[in-house]
Amino acid sequence: xxxxxxxxxxxxxxxxxxxxxxxxxxxxxxxxxxxxxxxxxxxxxxxxxxxxxxxxxxxxxxxxxxxxxxxxxxxxxxxxxxxxxxxxxxxxxxxxxxxxxxxxxxxxxxxxxxxxxxxxxxxxxxxxxxxxxxxxxxxxxxxxxxxxxxxxxxxxxxxxxxxxxxxxxxxxxxxxxxxxxxxxxxxxxxxxxxxxxxxxxxxxxxxxxxxxxxxxxxxxxxxxxxxxxxxxxxxxxxxxxxxxxxxxxxxxxxxxxxxxxxxxxxxxxxxxxxxxxxxxxxxxxxxxxxxxxxxxxxxxxxxxxxxxxxxxxxxxxxxxxxxxxxxxxxxxxx
Amino acid sequence: xxxxxxxxxxxxxxxxxxxxxxxxxxxxxxxxxxxxxxxxxxxxxxxxxxxxxxxxxxxxxxxxxxxxxxxxxxxxxxxxxxxxxxxxxxxxxxxxxxxxxxxxxxxxxxxxxxxxxxxxxxxxxxxxxxxxxxxxxxxxxxxxxxxxxxxxxxxxxxxxxxxxxxxxxxxxxxxxxxxxxxxxxxxxxxxxxxxxxxxxxxxxxxxxxxxxxxxxxxxxxxxxxxxxxxxxxxxxxxxxxxxxxxxx
Ligand SMILES: Nc1ncnc2c1ncn2[C@@H]1O[C@H](COP(=O)(O)OP(=O)(O)OP(=O)(O)O)[C@@H](O)[C@H]1O
Ligand SMILES: [Mg+2]
Numbered sequence: 001x002x003x004x005x006x007x008x009x010x011x012x013x014x015x016x017x018x019x020x021x022x023x024x025x026x027x028x029x030x031x032x033x034x035x036x037x038x039x040x041x042x043x044x045x046x047x048x049x050x051x052x053x054x055x056x057x058x059x060x061x062x063x064x065x066x067x068x069x070x071x072x073x074x075x076x077x078x079x080x081x082x083x084x085x086x087x088x089x090x091x092x093x094x095x096x097x098x099x100x101x102x103x104x105x106x107x108x109x110x111x112x113x114x115x116x117x118x119x120x121x122x123x124x125x126x127x128x129x130x131x132x133x134x135x136x137x138x139x140x141x142x143x144x145x146x147x148x149x150x151x152x153x154x155x156x157x158x159x160x161x162x163x164x165x166x167x168x169x170x171x172x173x174x175x176x177x178x179x180x181x182x183x184x185x186x187x188x189x190x191x192x193x194x195x196x197x198x199x200x201x202x203x204x205x206x207x208x209x210x211x212x213x214x215x216x217x218x219x220x221x222x223x224x225x226x227x228x229x230x231x232x233x234x235x236x237x238x239x240x241x242x243x244x245x246x247x248x249x250x251x252x253x254x255x256x257x258x259x260x261x262x263x264x265x266x267x268x269x270x271x272x273x274x275x276x277x278x279x280x281x282x283x284x285x286x287x288x289x290x291x292x293x294x295x296x297x298x299x300x301x302x303x304x305x306x307x308x309x310x311x312x313x314x315x316x317x318x319x320x321x322x323x324x325x326x327x328x329x330x331x332x333x334x
Numbered sequence: 335x336x337x338x339x340x341x342x343x344x345x346x347x348x349x350x351x352x353x354x355x356x357x358x359x360x361x362x363x364x365x366x367x368x369x370x371x372x373x374x375x376x377x378x379x380x381x382x383x384x385x386x387x388x389x390x391x392x393x394x395x396x397x398x399x400x401x402x403x404x405x406x407x408x409x410x411x412x413x414x415x416x417x418x419x420x421x422x423x424x425x426x427x428x429x430x431x432x433x434x435x436x437x438x439x440x441x442x443x444x445x446x447x448x449x450x451x452x453x454x455x456x457x458x459x460x461x462x463x464x465x466x467x468x469x470x471x472x473x474x475x476x477x478x479x480x481x482x483x484x485x486x487x488x489x490x491x492x493x494x495x496x497x498x499x500x501x502x503x504x505x506x507x508x509x510x511x512x513x514x515x516x517x518x519x520x521x522x523x524x525x526x527x528x529x530x531x532x533x534x535x536x537x538x539x540x541x542x543x544x545x546x547x548x549x550x551x552x553x554x555x556x557x558x559x560x561x562x563x564x565x566x567x568x569x570x571x572x573x574x575x576x577x578x579x580x581x582x
Contacts, residue, residue, distance in 0.1 A: 146451065149451050149452060152456065153451040154437075154450060155446045155451055156451070157434055157441075157446075160427070161427045161430060163429075164426075164429055165426065165427055167385065167409075167425075168421075168426070169438075171410070171413055171418070171419065172418075172498060173413035173443070175443060176410065186448075228429070
């Protein structure tokens with residue numbers, strides 16, 4: 001049960017990250033490939049403030065938000081006028097720097113030894129985890145409601161226009177750089193806050209948590225779900241993290257000897273799923289339309305397909321592994 | 335509104351494409367800017383709206399008593415001063431409907447805020463009424479859908495600029511790709527706005543009949559330099575223009 005709550009809380013964090021990436025890339029066309037950097041900066045910032053400086057959770061969160069805001073504003077000012085490829089490289093580099101600093105700045109981060117323990121903010125015995133989960137849930141639902149409204153708003157229209165043709169938007173009198181840097185700063189700050197909220201979730205921080213695969217997982221989720229759709233981030237994370245990491249890793253009856261295979265198979269299936277979606281639905285499961293019933297239809301359809309594919313894949317794999325193992329056994333016997 | 339430029343040059347990779355010693359635009363209502371392909375007409379319009387950075391030279395925008403030095407500002411600020419340009423090559427926002435294109439142009443930036451997202455009422459009656467007026471005058475196959483043909487995109491480009499209520503409008507080959515009847519309608523509307531004193535216009539065109547019909551003053555640009563300017567009759571009878579452009 002505790003593990004389930006932990007997983008679901010993490011799921012919410014991932015949804016939050018994908019929601020922010022949706023605004024950056026889906027609406028504004030800013031390819032932030034350094035998601036894990038902002039998340040990791042926030043997480044370590046809260047960790048250091050709580051463990052080394054013994055600050056309260058609220059104080060550390062507020063200071064962390066301010067810190068990430070300043071960092072992302074400065075980064076944005078440096079890179080947001082550049083071409084998309086350059087933004088992509090610069091953000092990857094940024095996240096690599098953050099990961100490196102977590103290792104090298106031992107006086108703050110304790111380096112590879114790890115930093116802990118960061119306790120839950122809600123100190124009600126036995127309910128800490130579940131309260132924290134509901135806190136995250138409310139937060140993510142709030143963000144989702146805002147995103148749905150953003151899609152219908154004037155600001156949302158302006159963002160899409162900038163994504164489609166920034167120069168043309170500027171020629172209509174829109175200060176496109178200002179729109180981009182404010183949105184980038186805000187969304188990166190929220191990524192940092194989500195990182196800060198991950199600190200008590202993980203309790204013990206090590207530098208190897210800041211790995212590019214988190215960035216990729218968020219990207220894959222968003223692209224799968226539909227990068228331009230208000231609900232794309234949420235659906236994408238359900239399908240990837242929710243289905244694979246929680247349902248399959250936790251509940252699928254995989255015998256222990258194959259358990260080591262699961263993460264690899266997962267990556268393989270992520271990739272296959274991504275290729276499939278990009279080929280058949282380049283704009284993700286949800287595409288662009290925001291009609292609710294169509295969304296539900298596609299959602300149900302998608303889950304059904306993936307479910308059946310997965311069952312087949314699992315059968316095939318377990319058969320194959322069985323055969324391989326049995327084969328080896330007979331060899332051993334001989 | 336008037337534009338003054340001085341020693342304005344542009345070179346790409348040390349290859350000069352524009353060199354205007356001194357010129358003024360916007361003093362005669364509707365003006366024409368003509369010249370052979372590659373003369374630098376579009377480059378000049380790009381420089382004037384700050385879409386392209388000049389290699390050297392100054393551009394000043396005179397608005398009544400105030401003079402703005404355009405060298406110091408960015409393209410969106412130029413548009414906000416009232417100097418707007420339509421595009422020769424088709425440009426658009428592929429995910430906005432025709433109506434949303436016009437809404438985007440008509441909406442002021444101060445309404446495009448994060449707080450505003452929470453307001454349920456994102457409709458501005460005055461803007462909607464104005465859009466309806468434009469859409470009843472110029473018919474699109476599906477105004478709530480996307481601009482489909484090149485002609486629709488070109489027309490939308492011009493309407494996007496008009497709805498900004500420019501004080502000075504630069505039109506880069508407005509008729510290329512537009513059917514004749516729509517061209518006439520657009521030009522009549524533009525002419526009426528100039529007549530009413532709402533704006534001044536500079537038109538770049540290869541369709542010389544249109545230039546002679548609507549313009550009261552014409553500038554002739556060739557190989558990056560303004561070689562001649564005068565009334566349509568002066569230009570028509572000028573030897574240099576005839577030699578370099580009219581192909582005689
Ligand atoms: N980005 C660029 N890089 C290099 N050369 C350019 C660039 N833009 C324009 N040029 C060159 O500058 C010259 C002027 O181009 P411009 O588009 O201003 O001509 P134009 O008078 O508008 O011609 P047209 O009537 O064909 O539209 C051309 O020789 C063109 O090749
Ligand atoms: Mg041109």
